[in-house]
Amino acid sequence: MSPTGPGRPAGPSSAWDEEPSREPPIVLESGGGLDLMALADAPPVPPPARAGEPAAGVEGWMSAARQRMALDDFTGALELVERVLAADPAHAEARAYLARNEAALTAMYESKLGSMQRVPAVQVRPAQVLWLNLDHRAGFLLAQVDGTVSYEDLFALSGLPRLETARILARLVEQRVIG
Amino acid sequence: MSETREPVIGIDLGTSNSAVAAVVDGQPRVIPNRAGLLLTPSIVAVSRNGKRLVGGIAKRQAITNAENTVHAAKRLIGRRWGSREVEDAREVLPYELAPGPDGHDVRVRMGGRLYPVQEISALVLAELKADAEAFLGEPVKKAVITVPAYFNDGQRQATKDAGVIAGLEVLRIVNEPTSAALAYGFGRQLEKKVVVFDLGGGTLDVSILDIGKDVYDVVGVGGDTYLGGEDFDRRLVDFVAGAFAAEHGGIDPRKDKMALQRLKDACEKAKCDLSELPAAALSLPFLVAGPEGKALHLERQLTREELERLTKDLVDRCIEVTDKTLRDAGVRRAEVAEVLLVGGMTRMPRVQAAVRTYFGREPSRGVHPEEVVALGAAIQAQALVHPEQLAAEPLLLDVTPQHLGIMVAGGYFRTVIPRNTTVPTSQTHVFTTVQENQTAVRIAVLQGASERAVENELLGEFVLSGIRAAPRGAVEIDVTFDITADGILGVAAHDRETGQRQSINVTATSGLSHDELEAIVKQRDAPLPAAPVQEEEP
Numbered sequence: 001m002s003p004t005g006p007g008r009p010a011g012p013s014s015a016w017d018e019e020p021s022r023e024p025p026i027v028l029e030s031g032g033g034l035d036l037m038a039l040a041d042a043p044p045v046p047p048p049a050r051a052g053e054p055a056a057g058v059e060g061w062m063s064a065a066r067q068r069m070a071l072d073d074f075t076g077a078l079e080l081v082e083r084v085l086a087a088d089p090a091h092a093e094a095r096a097y098l099a100r101n102e103a104a105l106t107a108m109y110e111s112k113l114g115s116m117q118r119v120p121a122v123q124v125r126p127a128q129v130l131w132l133n134l135d136h137r138a139g140f141l142l143a144q145v146d147g148t149v150s151y152e153d154l155f156a157l158s159g160l161p162r163l164e165t166a167r168i169l170a171r172l173v174e175q176r177v178i179g
Numbered sequence: 180m181s182e183t184r185e186p187v188i189g190i191d192l193g194t195s196n197s198a199v200a201a202v203v204d205g206q207p208r209v210i211p212n213r214a215g216l217l218l219t220p221s222i223v224a225v226s227r228n229g230k231r232l233v234g235g236i237a238k239r240q241a242i243t244n245a246e247n248t249v250h251a252a253k254r255l256i257g258r259r260w261g262s263r264e265v266e267d268a269r270e271v272l273p274y275e276l277a278p279g280p281d282g283h284d285v286r287v288r289m290g291g292r293l294y295p296v297q298e299i300s301a302l303v304l305a306e307l308k309a310d311a312e313a314f315l316g317e318p319v320k321k322a323v324i325t326v327p328a329y330f331n332d333g334q335r336q337a338t339k340d341a342g343v344i345a346g347l348e349v350l351r352i353v354n355e356p357t358s359a360a361l362a363y364g365f366g367r368q369l370e371k372k373v374v375v376f377d378l379g380g381g382t383l384d385v386s387i388l389d390i391g392k393d394v395y396d397v398v399g400v401g402g403d404t405y406l407g408g409e410d411f412d413r414r415l416v417d418f419v420a421g422a423f424a425a426e427h428g429g430i431d432p433r434k435d436k437m438a439l440q441r442l443k444d445a446c447e448k449a450k451c452d453l454s455e456l457p458a459a460a461l462s463l464p465f466l467v468a469g470p471e472g473k474a475l476h477l478e479r480q481l482t483r484e485e486l487e488r489l490t491k492d493l494v495d496r497c498i499e500v501t502d503k504t505l506r507d508a509g510v511r512r513a514e515v516a517e518v519l520l521v522g523g524m525t526r527m528p529r530v531q532a533a534v535r536t537y538f539g540r541e542p543s544r545g546v547h548p549e550e551v552v553a554l555g556a557a558i559q560a561q562a563l564v565h566p567e568q569l570a571a572e573p574l575l576l577d578v579t580p581q582h583l584g585i586m587v588a589g590g591y592f593r594t595v596i597p598r599n600t601t602v603p604t605s606q607t608h609v610f611t612t613v614q615e616n617q618t619a620v621r622i623a624v625l626q627g628a629s630e631r632a633v634e635n636e637l638l639g640e641f642v643l644s645g646i647r648a649a650p651r652g653a654v655e656i657d658v659t660f661d662i663t664a665d666g667i668l669g670v671a672a673h674d675r676e677t678g679q680r681q682s683i684n685v686t687a688t689s690g691l692s693h694d695e696l697e698a699i700v701k702q703r704d705a706p707l708p709a710a711p712v713q714e715e716e717p
Contacts, residue, residue, distance in 0.1 A: 086472075129464050136474040139465025140437040144239060148214050153236055156226035159243030159436065 058088050065097070078105055078167075102163050109166035112173055116152040120145050120169075120178045132177060138168045145178050187321045187564045188311045189556025190304060191355070192338065194253040195380020195409065196523070197221045198550060199307040200557035201315065207362065207554040207561075209547075212310040218523075218549060219310070223302045224248035225290025233306040242440040245273035247290050251381055252299040254404065255285050256341065257334030257690065259636065267405070284690025295691055297337050298699055301344035308345055322347045323560040325552050328354040328386050328400040329580040331626055331636065332668070333688060340691055344699050350563045356386030357395050358555030359521045363546050364390055371516035372398075376501060376534055376542070377552075379522035381407040383497055385504040387515075396601060399508025400580060403500050406493065408450070408524040414489040415446035415481065419461065423477055430467060430475065438467040442477070453483045454526040487529045494533045501537060518542040523549050579604075583660055583668065586623040586632035588613040595660045598628075607659040611652045619644040620656060624670050624685060638685045643672040645679040 065080035077097070084094040098105075110116070122145050124132075134142065141158055149157070151169065158165040172178045188210075191198045196218040200209045209217045214235055224237040225247045232240070241248045251272065258265050260278040265285055269276050275288040279295065286293040304324070311319045324347075326338050335352045342349035353361075356375035363373070369390045377384040383406045387399035416433065420442060424431045432438035445461050452459035458480050465474035487494075505512065518538050524530060525548045534542050547554075579602060584594040587610070595608050612620065620643050627635025646654055654674065661669040671682035691699070 126462065130476060132465075134465045134474060135472070136435070136437060136465050136468050139463075139474055140243075140441060142465070143441050143463070149236060149239075152230075156228060156230045156232055157236060157240035157243075159227065159240055162228065 058084050058091065061087075062091070062093060065094075069097070074101065074105060074108060098163070106163045106166050109163070109170040112170040113151050113166070116155075117150050119147060119150050120154075120173075121147040123176055123179050129177075132175070137164070138172065141165065141168050142172060142177065145172075184565055185321065186311070186315050186317055186319050187323075187350070187557075187560040188308070188319055189358070189553055189558070189560045190307055190322050190324045191358070191553035191556060192253065192300065192304065192324055192326070192341075193221055193379055193552075194251050194382050195221060195407065196549070197303055197307055198553035199311050200550070200553035201311060202557050202561040202565075203315075207557045209550045209553055210311050210314045212306075213313055219303070219306060220250075221253065221300075221303050222248060222250045223252070223289070223299050225292075229290065231290075231302070233302050239444070240440070242443060243436045245436075246275070249274055249287050249289050249294075249299050252287070252296050252303075254381070255287070255296045256300055257296075257331070257337030258285055259283055259333075259690075260285050262636075263634075264404070271405075279690060295695070295699070297341040297691055297696075298344055300338065300341035301699075304341055304345035304347060308347060320346070320348055321350055321560065321564060323351045323353055323556045323563065324349055325353050325355045325358045325556050327382070327384050327402070328356055328397050329384070329402065331581055332638070332685070333636070333690070336688060337690060340696055343696065346700075350560060353556055353559050354386070354397055355384065355552050356388060356400070356521075357397055358553075358559065359519055359546065359551045360388050360390055360395050360555070361558055362551045362555035363517075363519055363543065364395070372510065372514050373517045373519060374501075374505075374515050374538070375519045375521055376497075376525065377402075377521035378497060378524040378530060379407050380409055380524075381405075383407060383500055385501045387505065387508050387510050398601070399504060399510060400598075401500060401504030401507055403496065406496055406500070408447075408522075410493055411450055411486075411490050411524065411527075412443060412447045414493070415450055415486065416442055418485070418489055419446060419477070419479065419481070422479070423466075427475055428470065430469065432467045432477065435467050438463075441466060446481075449481050450486060451523070451526070453481065453486050454528060456483070458482045483528070486527075490529070494529055497530065498533050498537050501534075512538055515540075519546060519551070520544075520548050521546075521551055579662065581626050582628060583624070583626050583638075583662075585610075585658060585670075586621075586625060590632050592625055592627065592630055592632045592635055595658060596662070602662045605659065605661040607657050610656050610658055612646065612649070612654045612656075613651055615651050616648040617651065617654070618646050618648055620646065620672070622658065622670065622672050622681070624668070624683070638668065639670070639683050641670075641672075641681050641683045643674065643679060643681040645677060646674050647677050 061080045061083045065077045068077035068080065081094045081097050084091050137160060141154060144154055144157060154169065155162060155165050186201060189200045198209055198218055200207055211217055212219045212234065219234040220238040222234065222237040222241060224232040224240060224244060226232055226240065226244065237248060241250060254268050255265060260283055277286045277288060277293055279286050285296055287296060287299055308319055322342060324338055324342055326335055339349045339352055355377060359375050360373055371390055373388045373390055375386040375388065382402060382404045384402040386397055389396040389398050420431055420433045432442050441463050445463055449459040449461055461477060461479050461481060463477040466477045467475055469475045515538060518534060518540065520531065520542045531542060579596055579598055579600045582594040582598050583596040584592055587593045596604060596606050621640060622643060623632065623640040624638045625632055625635040626638055629635050643656065654676065657673045657675060659671045668685040669682060670685065671680065673680045
């Protein structure tokens with residue numbers, strides 16, 4: 001599907017244009033529309049596993065995280081550890097990984113933001129924000145970015161642990177949602 | 180700015196928002212803060228990373244970091260620990276309050292440390308001072324600060340102490356309605372009775388003033404210290420959150436701190452928009468986590484009719500309070516020549532309509548409701564420091580905000596000077612002994628509205644001895660209360676027969692000792708130690 005297809009705003013490249021959605025693309029048949037009734041009746045089809053994806057499940061993700069840690073792939077390992085914690089917030093090994101590497105991970109994310117005194121601004125139009133793939137914490141932080149507060153201020157008002165704030169902001173910068 | 184003389188500012192230190200103004204090129208004007216806004220939220224916080232936040236930035240995290248964010252400090256300043264007002268505040272404030280070292284004044288816990296309330300207010304004042312210095316381009320050391328007309332001596336002194344901690348010489352404490360009327364009458368020759376209807380973020384204050392030629396006399400005050408814009412915001416938040424929950428299987432955004440913060444901010448903005456427009460949009464993408472972890476959006480319209488329906492009883496309460504204030508002061512509506520609307524909430528058309536209907540006249544639109552108090556303070560400040568620059572120096576007359584009297588037999592309170600008495604004043608009442616052969620009487624000087632002495636504020640006490648021993652009721656003692664133009668209260672007791680006399684001067688105390696005040700001033704510029712704030716997932 002084209003980025004300017006039905007329901008998608010046209011315009012300059014944006015975060016959701018550059019990164020494929022996690023959902024499989026919807027293809028319109030010629031002359032037809034979506035069969036909403038059938039879609040509602042049928043159970044949702046899980047997205048196909050991506051190449052190189054670790055086996056699903058807490059132990060599978062944790063095992064893959066260990067392998068990535070051994071290769072000094074902090075980012076990859078952290079992504080998997082977060083998945084583990086989302087499924088099992090009390091997972092001892094995942095928690096220990098975060099605690100052990102918090103300073104390094106925070107510094108890594110902060111380095112992607114640049115100066116803490118910089119005042120970021122939202123780089124996408126308000127209508128486009130709805131199409132982003134964010135959780136409510138990222139939604140909160142994004143709502144605070146109004147061109148008047150610095151990154152350091154965002155850390156102060158986020159109410160989240162510094163690592164978490166840095167991770168969300170770094171992702172928003174990477175996705176060119178803010179900058 | 181053309182004046183080369185020492186700059187001086189006027190500060191409206193509000194419960195919810197504050198503003199600073201100065202006379203620039205002969206005209207009073209509100210100074211924008213460094214974010215470009217004319218109002219600065221009266222909010223102070225210590226963030227999780229130990230950073231001290233003041234104003235708008237503190238407000239943005241007021242819900243997600245509620246226990247370390249102090250708002251509405253004005254409700255507490257100069258109050259006594261254990262007083263009804265402090266107990267009421269403890270029920271609604273999310274941050275912790277504690278008694279001071281002597282057990283009398285109130286301290287606030289923020290970022291793991293206890294602060295005197297004066298120090299909290301000083302942080303807001305210091306922010307406004309810094310904004311003024313940035314705008315005027317030179318240091319500012321002198322200010323006039325406004326307070327509600329009902330503030331007692333202790334609250335006024337505490338506000339003055341806050342100014343000192345902020346590095347300001349407080350030239351004068353001025354009543355807010357007086358200040359508003361001053362800005363309204365600036366440069367005009369007015370002679371009329373004016374009602375100032377001040378509906379701000381947290382409180383409603385109704386004041387009646389007699390304005391003569393450059394003389395401003397407060398003849399009556401009343402209000403509700405728990406009725407303001409925040410109540411209107413809360414109605415909107417509850418309405419929108421309830422509708423959202425109904426639409427999304429019971430998911431209530433008020434239960435998530437981040438969502439509630441955004442919802443409250445958006446509802447406040449929508450409320451302001453609805454003063455100008457018939458409808459306002461709420462757009463809060465990714466507001467709260469849904470049942471499968473996917474964030475839910477809140478997108479809806481709010482109409483002015485909905486806002487008016489949801490807040491009708493609040494507007495009605497405003498009018499009831501106004502009516503009671505006029506009755507207490509013995510003023511008929513027909514006597515009121517002008518009604519001044521002050522405070523952001525008076526922008527709401529329904530509030531304006533209610534005031535118009537009650538008074539049977541159009542309220543004045545000649546003054547900016549959110550700026551007028553600071554503007555009046557700036558005029559007064561200029562008059563005190565550079566009187567030659569104003570055509571006439573305004574003379575401000577104030578009234579006693581509460582009844583003043585003494586404790587009598589049975590633990591009752593007997594008023595000597597009623598509230599709303601214009602100062603300076605002097606009044607004498609005759610009292611007699613209540614016991615057989617009594618040779619001494621204890622004079623306890625109190626301030627308040629309760630018939631029971633213990634429920635009022637004790638200002639001071641002394642003993643008059645050497646009274647002639649006689650049957651009860653046979654000895655007559657004159658008790659004289661004398662208040663000077665500076666607000667100093669002197670109380671004297673005089674035995675008519677023996678000529679024995681005792682007296683005291685009551686000095687207002689803010690709760691901070693002189694040594695403590697000096698220590699705070701010394702350390703005000705010291706860096707804040709990183710606060711051991713417990714991390715918690717909101």
